[in-house]
Amino acid sequence: MKAILIMLSNYFHDLAVGILFSAMLLTWYLHRSALEMGYSPGQNTLVKKVVQRMHYAALGAWVWILIGGIIRTINYRRYEWLPAAGRGQVTALVLKHIVLAAVAIYGAVTQYRLYRLYLKE
Secondary structure (H helix, E strand, O other): OHHHHHHHHHHHHHHHHHHHHHHHHHHHHHHHHHHHOOOOOOOOHHHHHHHHHHHHHHHHHHHHHHHHHHHHHHHHHHHHHHHHHHOOOHHHHHHHHHHHHHHHHHHHHHHHHHHHHHHOO
C-alpha cells in the first residue's frame, strides 16, 4: 500500500509541475496578446482576472511540488534510484531536474512580475 501511495504522490508531483508550467505559460501568453492588441495592463480586466487566478494556481502547484518533492526525496532511493540506476537513467534524471528547475525559476519570476504589473498598481 505504501508503494501505491508513493507512486500516486510522484504522479501528482509531476502533474503539479505541468500545472505550474501551464499557468506560467498562459499568464505570459495573455499578457503578450493584450499588449499586441494595444491594451495596457490597467485596461484589460479579463487579463487581470486570469493573471490573478493563474497566480493562485501556480502557488498551489508550488506547494504540492515542495510537499511531493519531500515525499519523493525521502523515498527516492528505494522506489526510483535503484530501478533507474540499473537502466542508466540517473544522468537523465539529474539533467531533467536541472532543466525543470531553470524553467520553473524563470517562469516564477516572470509570473510574479506580471502579477505585480496587473494587480499591485
